[in-house]
Amino acid sequence: MPDTAAVRASPCLPAAGWLDGRVSAAPGDLAARLAGQTAPLAGQVQAIKSALVELAAETDDSLIEKYLGGETLSPQELAAGLRAAVLQRKLVPVYACMAPRGLGITELLEGICRLFPSPADRPLRDAEGRPVDSSPTAPFVGFVWRTVNDPYVGQMHFIYVCGGTLVADTEVVNANKEQRERLAQFVELNGKKSTPLDEARAGDIIAVTKLKVTSLGDTLCQAGTKVVFAPYQFPNPVMWYAVSGKTQADEDKIGTALQRVAEEDPTIHVERNTDTRETILSGMGDVHLAVAVERMKRRSGVDVTLSTPKVPYKETVTARGEGHYKHKKQSGGRGQYGEVYLRVEPLPPGDEEWFVDAVVGGVIPGNFIPAVQKGVVDGMSRGCVAGYPVVNVKSSVYDGSYHEVDSSEISFKIAASRAFKDAMSKARPVLLEPIMTVKVT
Incomplete structure (x- = not known):
């Protein structure tokens, strides 16, 4: 197996151009700034390419014979070999991306499509380890993997259709809470554009509003079917700040704003310290909490101040x-x-x-x-x-x-x-x- 560092350093697929020595396609001005700076990396790039070719060849007997015979593997064979390595958990792709500049986004999306396993390759399993039928003809099973609070439509749940087919205006069962929900309408999101759908099949991701009892991590099932997926295991917070409104108007609305942020991001914790009479906002770091503060201002119009929590003396x-x-x-x-x-x-x-x-x-x-x-x-x-x-x-x-x-x-x-x-x-x-x-x- 190739060196771990070499595997981690490769950000691209054959289709993305790594075979001809390009690490990634960059926007115009950034490409000009990088011109001439990649030549010293040619040796490293070649070593990474060789390591990935060897790893791809090891996944299939015919490929390894061809590789050991000195023949060159085609881009299609390399892609198939790398995908097999991911399925066998011998390769974990790591992509370097810069979303504001569009750098690495194409490679990431191509990687998801070409390398990552589909439900047919690695069937989903419920909390008890039983496989879930992902065929379109199976009973409907959906998993709520994200929740956001939209200022116009209210709380929106993103559902991954794990199996079966969902038709609009269908009553389903929340398997976690054992209560019924009606999915009257659902849409497919593409950026800011939403497209109403009449049905969704296994593998689709849909957005639903106006659910009464459903929350992040819940499983929705067709009536008569009960599938419950293992709950999310979220990391514990590592950074704490006391949070307060900048003005009295902000202080009056801060409770609702904090609740919405915590609902959308379970790694954000909000609690009231009764000893110091402070509201404590905790998360995974300074940047994480800064994003939460910016989100409160943008979506709820609440300006807050973060400060060091008081020591809870007695x-x-x-x-x-x-x-x-x-x-x-x-x-x-x-x-x-x-x-x-x-x-x-x-x-x-x-x-x-x-x-x-x-x-x-x-x-x-x-x-x-x-x-x-x-x-x-x-x-x-x-x-x-x-x-x-x-x-x-x-x-x-x-x-x-x-x-x-x-x-x-x-x-x-x-x-x-x-x-x-x-x-x-x-x-x-x-x-x-x-x-x-x-x-x-």
């Missing part, structure tokens, strides 16, 4: 402290009244009793104690050091007062939250740095 106390707050408000009619005395201290390891009702004598009626507990929880959500969540703290309510008319749950909740912050500020509060487990692979 807060706690290192000593005992007591706090007090009286909430009293009168603005005509029924007022608000609630008074709470609270004690905080470090929570011993293994002690799950983080809230203690130590009130005696009924100074705070029992029906208001749950409101006091909710107020403590509210106070723990934002500590007094830097506003981070509070952990490992034991709170005890031990005194207070109430008013027979003006006291209410909201009054005691507010009083308890303020009393907690007062007590924490007197209990030598500290920041806790995060400790994480890192697995290097």
Whole structure:
């Protein structure tokens, strides 16, 4: 087998001109700039050609005999041999392309048509390893391999017809969700042009809108047939940024825009960090996330800013402290009244009793104690050091007062939250740095 580097370095097929020494056809101005610079590569090109010819010959006995006999293989024989090498997984074509300049695109498309296996060569298999009949007369099976959000038609699903024939206005079954979908219309896309189709056969790629439950990775089947393909295995994110709208108008629309981007690209993750109160956008790298940001601006009209995520600190106390707050408000009619005395201290390891009702004598009626507990929880959500969540703290309510008319749950909740912050500020509060487990692979 030829050297791996040599195989990787060959970007073209016989039909694309590599036999006569041309690596790829370039646009006019680029071709002029490259003129004279390819001559030093002639030796490498010849070595790559020889390696590929040898690899093509090894796939067939008649070709190897001809090759060893010193005869020259025809372009058709080379193409057949290279295709066989791809089918046997001895060759993995790698193409160098530059889409904006059109460089390498023709070679890539020719390579897909000439080298890559058809369903007849390598039958598709479902999640359990069973082959799927790809003939046009088989029951319809389609796989949703891409989803996009079009600003004019809404969510659009791209379906690869794996087997059978699909006729317009047909009811099918989503095998993953076990629900029915109606494919009223579907189109064939060619750039920005869409052509309505009456039917689609095995091997076709169609676009469908107005599906209710279908999402990326789902399998659609003819009623009475159940085929489910193995789910996509997407890589984990490697880059994280905090994302926020540049203006208040952008902030109001950012949730919908992020959801649409994540639906289209499953390697984009959006989550809310409750500790730092930030929305985190993650993906496969800076360029990947930059494309997602540009897509949000172009399709949803949302401008966002990416920044380094905050460190998710926690807060706690290192000593005992007591706090007090009286909430009293009168603005005509029924007022608000609630008074709470609270004690905080470090929570011993293994002690799950983080809230203690130590009130005696009924100074705070029992029906208001749950409101006091909710107020403590509210106070723990934002500590007094830097506003981070509070952990490992034991709170005890031990005194207070109430008013027979003006006291209410909201009054005691507010009083308890303020009393907690007062007590924490007197209990030598500290920041806790995060400790994480890192697995290097």
